[in-house]
Amino acid sequence: MSIRSAPARRVVVWCPDWPVVAACASSQGAVPGPAAVFAANRVVSCSPAARTAGITRGMRRREAQARCPELAVFAADEDRDARLFESVAGAVEELVVGVEVVRPGLVAVPVGGATAYFGGELPLAEQLIDHVAVRAGVECQIGIADGLFAATLAARRGAVVEPGGTPEFLAPLSITELDQPDANRAELVGLLHRLGLRTLGAFAELAEREVTDRFGRAGLVAHRLARGQDERPPFRRTPPPELELVESFEPALDRVDTAAFTARTLAARFHAGLASRGLACTRLGIYATTENGEELGRVWRCAEPLTADGVADRVRWQFEGWLRAGRGTRPTAGVNLLRLVPEEVVEGESLQLGLWPGGGAAEHTPESDRAGRALVHVQGLLGPEGVCTAVLEGGRGPGERVRLVPWGERRVPAAGHDAPWPGRIPAPSPTVVHDPAPPAVVTAVDGAEVGVTARNEATAAPSWVTVADGRPRRVVGWAGPWVVQARWWAPDGVGTHARLQVVLADGPDEAGDAGDVGDAGDVVDALLLRWSAEPGRSPVWTVEGTYD
Structure with a gap:
Protein backbone atom coordinates (compact mmCIF):
# COMPACT_ATOMS: atom_id res chain seq x y z
CA MET A 1 0.00 0.00 0.00
CA ALA A 171 -2.17 16.93 -15.91
CA PRO A 172 -2.07 18.85 -19.26
CA LEU A 173 1.68 19.54 -19.17
CA SER A 174 4.06 17.71 -21.50
CA ILE A 175 5.75 14.54 -20.31
CA THR A 176 9.09 16.23 -21.16
CA GLU A 177 8.71 18.37 -18.02
CA LEU A 178 9.94 15.36 -16.03
CA ASP A 179 13.40 15.80 -17.55
CA GLN A 180 14.54 18.56 -15.21
CA PRO A 181 18.25 19.51 -14.91
CA ASP A 182 20.23 17.07 -12.72
CA ALA A 183 17.34 14.55 -12.84
CA ASN A 184 18.80 12.37 -15.65
CA ARG A 185 15.39 11.30 -16.92
CA ALA A 186 15.93 11.90 -20.65
CA GLU A 187 15.94 8.18 -21.50
CA LEU A 188 12.83 7.50 -19.41
CA VAL A 189 10.98 10.47 -20.91
CA GLY A 190 11.88 9.34 -24.43
CA LEU A 191 10.56 5.85 -23.71
CA LEU A 192 7.30 7.19 -22.24
CA HIS A 193 6.82 9.41 -25.28
CA ARG A 194 7.33 6.48 -27.65
CA LEU A 195 4.74 4.51 -25.67
CA GLY A 196 2.19 7.23 -26.39
CA LEU A 197 2.22 8.93 -22.96
CA ARG A 198 2.48 12.55 -24.04
CA THR A 199 1.24 14.33 -20.88
CA LEU A 200 1.87 14.08 -17.16
CA GLY A 201 -1.81 13.32 -16.65
CA ALA A 202 -1.70 10.30 -18.96
CA PHE A 203 1.32 8.95 -17.09
CA ALA A 204 -0.30 9.63 -13.70
CA GLU A 205 -3.33 7.52 -14.63
CA LEU A 206 -1.21 4.35 -14.74
CA ALA A 207 -1.22 2.08 -11.71
CA GLU A 208 1.76 2.55 -9.42
CA ARG A 209 2.50 -1.18 -9.26
CA GLU A 210 2.57 -1.47 -13.06
CA VAL A 211 4.89 1.53 -13.33
CA THR A 212 7.27 0.07 -10.73
CA ASP A 213 7.32 -3.34 -12.44
CA ARG A 214 8.06 -1.82 -15.86
CA PHE A 215 10.34 1.14 -15.09
CA GLY A 216 11.81 0.43 -11.64
CA ARG A 217 12.65 3.05 -9.05
CA ALA A 218 13.28 5.81 -11.60
CA GLY A 219 9.79 5.29 -13.03
CA LEU A 220 8.25 5.26 -9.54
CA VAL A 221 9.83 8.62 -8.66
CA ALA A 222 8.68 10.15 -11.96
CA HIS A 223 5.18 8.71 -11.44
CA ARG A 224 4.93 10.29 -7.99
CA LEU A 225 5.89 13.68 -9.45
CA ALA A 226 3.34 13.38 -12.26
CA ARG A 227 0.64 12.70 -9.64
CA GLY A 228 1.60 15.85 -7.71
CA GLN A 229 3.33 14.06 -4.84
CA ASP A 230 6.83 14.40 -3.43
CA GLU A 231 9.50 12.46 -5.27
CA ARG A 232 10.32 10.59 -2.06
CA PRO A 233 7.92 9.25 0.57
CA PRO A 234 7.00 11.81 3.22
CA PHE A 235 8.69 10.12 6.18
CA ARG A 236 12.34 10.94 6.87
CA ARG A 237 14.94 9.79 9.31
CA THR A 238 16.16 12.40 11.74
CA PRO A 239 19.92 12.46 11.22
CA PRO A 240 21.85 11.62 14.39
CA PRO A 241 23.94 14.55 15.66
CA GLU A 242 27.17 12.57 15.30
CA LEU A 243 26.71 12.52 11.51
CA GLU A 244 27.54 16.23 11.39
CA LEU A 245 31.08 16.95 10.29
CA VAL A 246 32.78 19.84 12.08
CA GLU A 247 36.23 21.00 11.01
CA SER A 248 38.34 23.92 12.23
CA PHE A 249 41.11 25.54 10.18
CA GLU A 250 44.35 27.17 11.20
CA PRO A 251 45.15 29.32 9.32
CA ALA A 252 41.64 30.33 8.22
CA LEU A 253 40.40 29.55 4.70
CA ASP A 254 40.42 32.77 2.67
CA ARG A 255 41.10 31.45 -0.83
CA VAL A 256 38.73 29.53 -3.09
CA ASP A 257 41.38 27.11 -4.41
CA THR A 258 42.43 26.15 -0.87
CA ALA A 259 38.79 25.70 0.13
CA ALA A 260 38.12 23.56 -2.98
CA PHE A 261 41.02 21.25 -2.13
CA THR A 262 39.87 20.95 1.49
CA ALA A 263 36.30 20.27 0.37
CA ARG A 264 37.28 17.05 -1.38
CA THR A 265 38.72 15.50 1.79
CA LEU A 266 35.84 16.65 3.97
CA ALA A 267 33.26 15.44 1.45
CA ALA A 268 34.80 11.95 1.38
CA ARG A 269 34.70 11.73 5.20
CA PHE A 270 31.15 13.09 5.36
CA HIS A 271 29.87 10.66 2.73
CA ALA A 272 31.68 7.70 4.31
CA GLY A 273 30.08 8.46 7.69
CA LEU A 274 26.59 8.37 6.15
CA ALA A 275 27.30 5.27 4.06
CA SER A 276 28.52 3.37 7.11
CA ARG A 277 24.99 3.72 8.54
CA GLY A 278 23.26 2.87 5.27
CA LEU A 279 22.16 6.48 4.68
CA ALA A 280 22.47 9.03 1.88
CA CYS A 281 22.03 12.82 2.08
CA THR A 282 19.36 14.65 0.07
CA ARG A 283 19.55 18.07 1.79
CA LEU A 284 22.97 19.37 2.74
CA GLY A 285 23.52 22.22 5.18
CA ILE A 286 26.80 24.13 4.84
CA TYR A 287 27.54 26.42 7.81
CA ALA A 288 30.68 28.42 8.47
CA THR A 289 32.07 30.84 11.05
CA THR A 290 34.74 33.42 10.24
CA GLU A 291 37.57 34.63 12.43
CA ASN A 292 35.54 37.78 13.14
CA GLY A 293 32.56 35.75 14.35
CA GLU A 294 30.39 36.12 11.23
CA GLU A 295 27.88 33.28 10.77
CA LEU A 296 27.36 31.99 7.22
CA GLY A 297 24.98 29.25 6.13
CA ARG A 298 23.14 27.76 3.19
CA VAL A 299 21.08 24.61 2.55
CA TRP A 300 21.34 22.74 -0.76
CA ARG A 301 18.46 20.50 -1.84
CA CYS A 302 19.29 17.72 -4.30
CA ALA A 303 17.08 15.78 -6.70
CA GLU A 304 19.11 12.62 -6.11
CA PRO A 305 21.09 11.43 -3.04
CA LEU A 306 24.47 13.11 -2.96
CA THR A 307 27.70 11.30 -3.77
CA ALA A 308 31.02 12.37 -2.30
CA ASP A 309 31.75 14.35 -5.47
CA GLY A 310 28.33 16.01 -5.22
CA VAL A 311 29.04 17.12 -1.64
CA ALA A 312 32.46 18.48 -2.66
CA ASP A 313 30.95 20.40 -5.59
CA ARG A 314 28.37 22.13 -3.40
CA VAL A 315 30.91 23.05 -0.74
CA ARG A 316 33.16 24.51 -3.44
CA TRP A 317 30.30 26.43 -5.04
CA GLN A 318 29.28 27.83 -1.67
CA PHE A 319 32.79 29.04 -0.90
CA GLU A 320 32.86 30.63 -4.37
CA GLY A 321 29.74 32.58 -3.41
CA TRP A 322 31.03 33.59 0.02
CA LEU A 323 34.64 34.49 -0.73
CA ARG A 324 34.08 36.16 -4.12
CA ALA A 325 30.95 38.13 -3.27
CA GLY A 326 30.85 41.88 -3.83
CA ARG A 327 32.01 44.38 -1.28
CA GLY A 328 29.60 44.78 1.58
CA THR A 329 28.41 41.18 1.38
CA ARG A 330 31.78 39.40 1.44
CA PRO A 331 33.00 38.06 4.82
CA THR A 332 35.55 40.33 6.48
CA ALA A 333 37.79 37.41 7.48
CA GLY A 334 38.60 33.85 6.50
CA VAL A 335 36.57 30.83 7.56
CA ASN A 336 37.98 29.07 10.62
CA LEU A 337 35.07 26.68 11.34
CA LEU A 338 32.98 24.65 8.89
CA ARG A 339 30.01 22.37 9.60
CA LEU A 340 28.48 19.94 7.10
CA VAL A 341 25.03 18.91 8.30
CA PRO A 342 22.83 16.22 6.68
CA GLU A 343 19.55 18.12 6.98
CA GLU A 344 17.66 15.24 5.35
CA VAL A 345 18.67 11.65 4.67
CA VAL A 346 17.12 8.61 3.00
CA GLU A 347 17.85 4.91 3.18
CA GLY A 348 21.12 3.91 1.55
CA GLU A 349 19.30 1.74 -1.00
CA SER A 350 18.33 5.02 -2.68
CA LEU A 351 21.97 5.30 -3.72
CA GLN A 352 23.52 2.25 -5.33
CA LEU A 353 26.99 2.06 -3.84
CA GLY A 354 29.89 0.33 -5.56
CA LEU A 355 31.55 -2.75 -4.10
CA TRP A 356 34.92 -1.01 -4.19
CA PRO A 357 35.54 2.66 -3.30
CA GLY A 358 37.20 3.23 -6.67
CA GLY A 359 34.17 2.04 -8.59
CA GLY A 360 35.57 -1.28 -9.84
CA ALA A 361 38.07 -3.99 -9.10
CA ALA A 362 40.34 -2.87 -11.90
CA GLU A 363 40.55 0.66 -10.48
CA HIS A 364 41.06 -0.23 -6.81
CA THR A 365 44.51 -1.78 -6.43
CA PRO A 366 47.42 -1.13 -4.07
CA GLU A 367 49.30 0.49 -6.93
CA SER A 368 46.41 2.84 -7.75
CA ASP A 369 46.06 3.72 -4.06
CA ARG A 370 49.75 4.64 -3.82
CA ALA A 371 49.55 6.65 -7.02
CA GLY A 372 46.44 8.43 -5.74
CA ARG A 373 48.10 9.37 -2.47
CA ALA A 374 51.14 10.69 -4.34
CA LEU A 375 48.96 12.83 -6.61
CA VAL A 376 47.01 14.18 -3.64
CA HIS A 377 50.33 15.08 -1.98
CA VAL A 378 51.43 16.98 -5.10
CA GLN A 379 48.06 18.76 -5.15
CA GLY A 380 48.73 19.86 -1.60
CA LEU A 381 51.93 21.53 -2.82
CA LEU A 382 50.67 22.95 -6.12
CA GLY A 383 46.91 23.36 -5.57
CA PRO A 384 43.95 21.43 -7.05
CA GLU A 385 44.71 22.55 -10.62
CA GLY A 386 48.35 21.46 -10.35
CA VAL A 387 47.62 17.77 -11.07
CA CYS A 388 45.38 16.88 -14.00
CA THR A 389 44.42 13.78 -15.96
CA ALA A 390 43.15 13.68 -19.52
CA VAL A 391 39.64 12.91 -20.75
CA LEU A 392 38.91 12.25 -24.42
CA GLU A 393 36.31 14.65 -25.83
CA GLY A 394 34.77 15.36 -29.19
CA GLY A 395 36.81 17.23 -31.78
CA ARG A 396 38.70 16.89 -35.03
CA GLY A 397 42.34 17.51 -34.15
CA PRO A 398 44.26 15.60 -31.45
CA GLY A 399 44.67 18.71 -29.29
CA GLU A 400 40.95 19.48 -29.46
CA ARG A 401 40.02 15.99 -28.27
CA VAL A 402 41.75 16.19 -24.89
CA ARG A 403 40.36 17.96 -21.81
CA LEU A 404 42.42 18.16 -18.63
CA VAL A 405 40.52 17.39 -15.43
CA PRO A 406 41.96 18.10 -11.94
CA TRP A 407 42.79 14.93 -10.04
CA GLY A 408 39.82 13.83 -7.98
CA GLU A 409 37.20 15.36 -10.30
CA ARG A 410 34.86 13.09 -12.25
CA ARG A 411 36.44 12.03 -15.55
CA VAL A 412 33.29 11.95 -17.65
CA PRO A 413 33.29 12.93 -21.35
CA ALA A 414 30.91 15.71 -22.32
CA ALA A 415 27.77 15.02 -24.30
CA GLY A 416 28.48 14.69 -28.02
CA HIS A 417 32.01 13.34 -27.62
CA ASP A 418 31.10 10.32 -29.77
CA ALA A 419 29.50 12.35 -32.59
CA PRO A 420 30.76 11.74 -36.18
CA TRP A 421 32.89 14.97 -36.30
CA PRO A 422 33.45 15.21 -40.08
CA GLY A 423 37.07 16.00 -40.89
CA ARG A 424 38.48 14.14 -37.86
CA ILE A 425 41.79 12.41 -38.58
CA PRO A 426 41.61 8.61 -38.55
CA ALA A 427 43.27 6.43 -35.93
CA PRO A 428 45.92 6.12 -34.67
CA SER A 429 46.32 9.49 -32.97
CA PRO A 430 49.73 11.12 -32.52
CA THR A 431 51.57 10.16 -29.36
CA VAL A 432 52.92 13.71 -28.94
CA VAL A 433 50.88 16.87 -29.55
CA HIS A 434 53.07 19.97 -29.87
CA ASP A 435 52.16 23.21 -28.09
CA PRO A 436 53.24 25.54 -29.57
CA ALA A 437 53.36 23.83 -32.95
CA PRO A 438 56.67 24.38 -34.80
CA PRO A 439 56.45 25.80 -38.33
CA ALA A 440 57.10 23.63 -41.37
CA VAL A 441 57.55 23.98 -45.13
CA VAL A 442 56.06 21.36 -47.46
CA THR A 443 57.24 21.35 -51.08
CA ALA A 444 56.64 19.28 -54.19
CA VAL A 445 59.30 17.59 -56.31
CA ASP A 446 59.74 20.80 -58.36
CA GLY A 447 60.26 22.93 -55.22
CA ALA A 448 56.81 24.57 -55.30
CA GLU A 449 55.09 24.87 -51.92
CA VAL A 450 52.20 22.47 -51.44
CA GLY A 451 48.77 23.83 -50.48
CA VAL A 452 45.12 22.81 -50.56
CA THR A 453 42.76 23.63 -53.42
CA ALA A 454 39.15 24.79 -53.25
CA ARG A 455 38.18 21.18 -54.03
CA ASN A 456 39.89 20.09 -50.79
CA GLU A 457 42.78 18.36 -52.58
CA ALA A 458 46.54 18.84 -52.29
CA THR A 459 47.95 21.07 -55.04
CA ALA A 460 50.74 18.54 -55.59
CA ALA A 461 52.18 15.42 -54.04
CA PRO A 462 54.41 16.42 -51.09
CA SER A 463 58.03 15.40 -51.62
CA TRP A 464 60.02 17.34 -49.02
CA VAL A 465 59.28 18.67 -45.52
CA THR A 466 61.44 21.15 -43.65
CA VAL A 467 60.70 21.54 -39.95
CA ALA A 468 61.78 24.59 -37.90
CA ASP A 469 64.52 25.78 -40.28
CA GLY A 470 66.13 22.33 -40.39
CA ARG A 471 67.31 20.48 -43.46
CA PRO A 472 64.72 19.11 -45.91
CA ARG A 473 63.59 15.52 -45.36
CA ARG A 474 62.08 13.38 -48.06
CA VAL A 475 58.49 12.19 -47.92
CA VAL A 476 58.20 8.45 -48.41
CA GLY A 477 54.49 8.19 -47.65
CA TRP A 478 51.55 10.51 -47.04
CA ALA A 479 47.77 10.53 -46.54
CA GLY A 480 45.12 13.23 -46.60
CA PRO A 481 44.35 16.03 -46.60
CA TRP A 482 41.43 16.10 -44.13
CA VAL A 483 39.86 19.51 -44.52
CA VAL A 484 37.76 21.54 -42.07
CA GLN A 485 36.23 24.89 -43.01
CA ALA A 486 35.93 27.28 -40.07
CA ARG A 487 33.75 30.40 -39.89
CA TRP A 488 32.19 29.57 -43.25
CA TRP A 489 29.14 31.57 -42.15
CA ALA A 490 31.05 34.75 -41.26
CA PRO A 491 30.93 37.79 -43.55
CA ASP A 492 34.68 38.43 -43.14
CA GLY A 493 35.68 35.31 -45.05
CA VAL A 494 36.36 31.60 -44.65
CA GLY A 495 39.15 29.98 -42.70
CA THR A 496 40.26 26.57 -43.94
CA HIS A 497 42.33 24.05 -42.00
CA ALA A 498 43.68 20.80 -43.39
CA ARG A 499 45.66 17.98 -41.82
CA LEU A 500 48.18 15.77 -43.59
CA GLN A 501 49.92 12.62 -42.35
CA VAL A 502 53.46 12.18 -43.69
CA VAL A 503 56.24 9.65 -43.22
CA LEU A 504 59.72 11.18 -43.49
CA ALA A 505 63.10 9.54 -43.86
CA ASP A 506 66.72 10.62 -44.16
CA GLY A 507 69.52 8.45 -45.20
CA PRO A 508 72.33 8.10 -47.69
CA ASP A 509 69.99 8.49 -50.69
CA GLU A 510 68.02 11.51 -49.44
CA ALA A 511 69.23 13.74 -52.24
CA GLY A 512 68.63 11.21 -54.97
CA ASP A 513 66.35 8.23 -55.33
CA ALA A 514 63.79 7.88 -52.54
CA GLY A 515 64.84 4.28 -51.98
CA ASP A 516 62.92 1.97 -49.67
CA VAL A 517 61.75 2.85 -46.21
CA GLY A 518 63.81 0.94 -43.71
CA ASP A 519 67.07 0.91 -45.72
CA ALA A 520 70.19 0.85 -43.61
CA GLY A 521 70.93 4.31 -42.30
CA ASP A 522 67.37 5.59 -42.69
CA VAL A 523 65.79 7.57 -39.83
CA VAL A 524 62.01 7.32 -40.22
CA ASP A 525 59.53 9.70 -38.56
CA ALA A 526 55.77 10.11 -38.92
CA LEU A 527 54.24 13.56 -38.46
CA LEU A 528 50.79 15.12 -38.47
CA LEU A 529 50.96 18.43 -40.34
CA ARG A 530 48.35 21.18 -40.20
CA TRP A 531 47.75 23.68 -43.00
CA SER A 532 45.93 26.90 -42.04
CA ALA A 533 44.57 29.48 -44.45
CA GLU A 534 42.84 32.39 -42.74
CA PRO A 535 41.48 35.58 -44.34
CA GLY A 536 44.17 38.23 -44.79
CA ARG A 537 47.04 35.85 -43.96
CA SER A 538 49.35 33.65 -46.01
CA PRO A 539 48.75 29.90 -45.63
CA VAL A 540 51.15 28.23 -43.20
CA TRP A 541 52.14 24.65 -42.31
CA THR A 542 52.84 23.57 -38.73
CA VAL A 543 53.69 20.27 -37.06
CA GLU A 544 50.66 19.41 -34.91
CA GLY A 545 51.77 15.98 -33.71
CA THR A 546 54.40 13.24 -33.88
CA TYR A 547 53.76 9.49 -34.16
CA ASP A 548 56.02 7.02 -32.37
Missing part, protein backbone atom coordinates in the same frame (compact mmCIF):
# COMPACT_ATOMS: atom_id res chain seq x y z
CA SER A 2 1.47 3.38 -0.98
CA ILE A 3 1.61 6.20 1.53
CA ARG A 4 -0.27 9.29 0.38
CA SER A 5 0.29 12.65 1.97
CA ALA A 6 -0.09 16.20 0.74
CA PRO A 7 3.34 17.61 -0.24
CA ALA A 8 4.58 20.67 1.63
CA ARG A 9 3.56 23.93 0.00
CA ARG A 10 6.55 25.81 -1.40
CA VAL A 11 7.56 29.04 -3.05
CA VAL A 12 10.11 28.71 -5.84
CA VAL A 13 12.14 31.69 -7.05
CA TRP A 14 13.42 31.10 -10.58
CA CYS A 15 15.84 33.32 -12.48
CA PRO A 16 15.33 32.53 -16.18
CA ASP A 17 18.41 31.74 -18.28
CA TRP A 18 20.66 32.00 -15.23
CA PRO A 19 23.83 30.53 -16.85
CA VAL A 20 23.79 33.19 -19.58
CA VAL A 21 22.81 35.92 -17.08
CA ALA A 22 25.79 34.97 -14.89
CA ALA A 23 28.13 34.74 -17.90
CA CYS A 24 27.16 38.23 -19.11
CA ALA A 25 27.48 39.66 -15.59
CA SER A 26 30.99 38.26 -15.18
CA SER A 27 32.24 39.45 -18.60
CA GLN A 28 34.53 42.46 -18.76
CA GLY A 29 32.13 44.55 -20.84
CA ALA A 30 28.39 44.83 -21.28
CA VAL A 31 26.71 42.28 -23.56
CA PRO A 32 23.65 44.11 -24.92
CA GLY A 33 23.05 41.72 -27.83
CA PRO A 34 22.20 38.03 -28.10
CA ALA A 35 24.31 35.66 -25.98
CA ALA A 36 24.48 31.93 -25.31
CA VAL A 37 26.34 29.51 -23.04
CA PHE A 38 27.79 26.37 -24.65
CA ALA A 39 28.90 23.00 -23.30
CA ALA A 40 30.40 20.45 -25.69
CA ASN A 41 29.58 22.83 -28.57
CA ARG A 42 25.85 22.78 -27.80
CA VAL A 43 23.64 25.55 -26.41
CA VAL A 44 22.72 25.02 -22.75
CA SER A 45 21.26 28.49 -22.15
CA CYS A 46 20.56 31.55 -24.28
CA SER A 47 19.23 35.07 -23.81
CA PRO A 48 15.78 36.23 -25.03
CA ALA A 49 17.48 38.15 -27.86
CA ALA A 50 19.19 34.94 -28.98
CA ARG A 51 15.92 33.02 -28.91
CA THR A 52 14.37 35.75 -31.08
CA ALA A 53 17.16 35.10 -33.59
CA GLY A 54 16.23 31.40 -33.68
CA ILE A 55 18.70 29.99 -31.13
CA THR A 56 17.38 27.05 -29.08
CA ARG A 57 18.74 24.74 -26.38
CA GLY A 58 20.71 21.81 -27.74
CA MET A 59 21.57 23.60 -31.00
CA ARG A 60 25.10 23.10 -32.29
CA ARG A 61 27.47 26.04 -32.04
CA ARG A 62 28.08 26.22 -35.78
CA GLU A 63 24.37 26.40 -36.55
CA ALA A 64 23.77 28.96 -33.80
CA GLN A 65 26.51 31.26 -35.11
CA ALA A 66 25.25 30.81 -38.66
CA ARG A 67 21.81 32.02 -37.62
CA CYS A 68 23.17 34.85 -35.48
CA PRO A 69 26.73 35.94 -36.41
CA GLU A 70 26.79 38.60 -33.65
CA LEU A 71 26.06 35.97 -30.96
CA ALA A 72 28.22 36.37 -27.84
CA VAL A 73 29.61 32.95 -26.91
CA PHE A 74 30.40 31.84 -23.35
CA ALA A 75 31.61 28.52 -21.94
CA ALA A 76 29.59 26.73 -19.27
CA ASP A 77 30.98 27.31 -15.76
CA GLU A 78 29.11 25.88 -12.77
CA ASP A 79 31.40 27.64 -10.28
CA ARG A 80 30.63 31.03 -11.84
CA ASP A 81 26.90 30.32 -11.82
CA ALA A 82 26.91 29.29 -8.16
CA ARG A 83 29.13 32.19 -7.05
CA LEU A 84 26.97 34.88 -8.63
CA PHE A 85 23.72 33.24 -7.53
CA GLU A 86 24.65 33.70 -3.88
CA SER A 87 23.45 37.31 -4.07
CA VAL A 88 19.99 36.11 -5.19
CA ALA A 89 19.79 33.46 -2.45
CA GLY A 90 20.86 36.07 0.10
CA ALA A 91 18.18 38.50 -1.08
CA VAL A 92 15.47 35.83 -0.74
CA GLU A 93 16.75 34.92 2.71
CA GLU A 94 16.35 38.50 3.87
CA LEU A 95 12.57 38.09 3.48
CA VAL A 96 11.92 34.39 4.11
CA VAL A 97 13.79 31.92 6.33
CA GLY A 98 14.55 28.35 5.28
CA VAL A 99 16.04 29.03 1.85
CA GLU A 100 17.09 25.88 -0.05
CA VAL A 101 19.25 26.24 -3.15
CA VAL A 102 18.05 23.60 -5.61
CA ARG A 103 20.63 24.62 -8.21
CA PRO A 104 22.12 27.93 -9.36
CA GLY A 105 19.15 29.89 -10.72
CA LEU A 106 16.51 28.19 -8.56
CA VAL A 107 15.74 28.45 -4.82
CA ALA A 108 12.83 27.10 -2.82
CA VAL A 109 11.41 28.28 0.50
CA PRO A 110 8.54 26.92 2.59
CA VAL A 111 5.36 28.98 2.56
CA GLY A 112 4.70 28.49 6.28
CA GLY A 113 4.40 31.65 8.33
CA ALA A 114 5.71 33.90 5.54
CA THR A 115 2.26 34.20 3.98
CA ALA A 116 0.75 35.26 7.30
CA TYR A 117 3.44 37.90 7.74
CA PHE A 118 3.06 39.37 4.24
CA GLY A 119 -0.71 38.98 4.09
CA GLY A 120 -1.05 36.10 1.64
CA GLU A 121 0.78 34.24 -1.09
CA LEU A 122 0.36 36.85 -3.83
CA PRO A 123 1.75 39.70 -1.67
CA LEU A 124 4.67 37.40 -0.75
CA ALA A 125 5.38 36.73 -4.44
CA GLU A 126 5.28 40.45 -5.25
CA GLN A 127 7.64 41.27 -2.39
CA LEU A 128 10.12 38.61 -3.49
CA ILE A 129 10.15 39.79 -7.11
CA ASP A 130 10.74 43.42 -6.10
CA HIS A 131 13.32 42.61 -3.43
CA VAL A 132 15.42 40.35 -5.69
CA ALA A 133 15.35 42.99 -8.43
CA VAL A 134 16.56 45.71 -6.03
CA ARG A 135 19.12 43.76 -3.99
CA ALA A 136 20.51 41.36 -6.64
CA GLY A 137 19.74 43.35 -9.79
CA VAL A 138 18.16 40.43 -11.67
CA GLU A 139 14.66 39.51 -12.77
CA CYS A 140 12.94 36.47 -11.36
CA GLN A 141 9.67 34.58 -11.58
CA ILE A 142 7.71 33.11 -8.68
CA GLY A 143 5.78 29.85 -8.52
CA ILE A 144 3.75 28.56 -5.58
CA ALA A 145 2.32 25.04 -5.42
CA ASP A 146 2.17 21.86 -3.37
CA GLY A 147 5.58 20.20 -3.72
CA LEU A 148 8.90 21.30 -5.15
CA PHE A 149 8.37 19.82 -8.64
CA ALA A 150 5.00 21.49 -9.18
CA ALA A 151 6.25 24.78 -7.72
CA THR A 152 9.21 24.73 -10.12
CA LEU A 153 6.93 24.28 -13.13
CA ALA A 154 4.63 26.97 -11.73
CA ALA A 155 7.60 29.37 -11.48
CA ARG A 156 8.39 28.84 -15.15
CA ARG A 157 4.85 30.02 -15.87
CA GLY A 158 4.64 32.66 -13.14
CA ALA A 159 1.66 30.85 -11.62
CA VAL A 160 0.20 30.31 -8.16
CA VAL A 161 -1.53 26.93 -7.88
CA GLU A 162 -4.35 26.70 -5.38
CA PRO A 163 -3.86 24.28 -2.46
CA GLY A 164 -4.91 20.80 -3.55
CA GLY A 165 -4.92 21.78 -7.23
CA THR A 166 -1.48 20.43 -8.12
CA PRO A 167 -2.69 17.26 -9.96
CA GLU A 168 -5.03 19.34 -12.15
CA PHE A 169 -2.23 21.84 -12.85
CA LEU A 170 0.21 19.11 -13.88
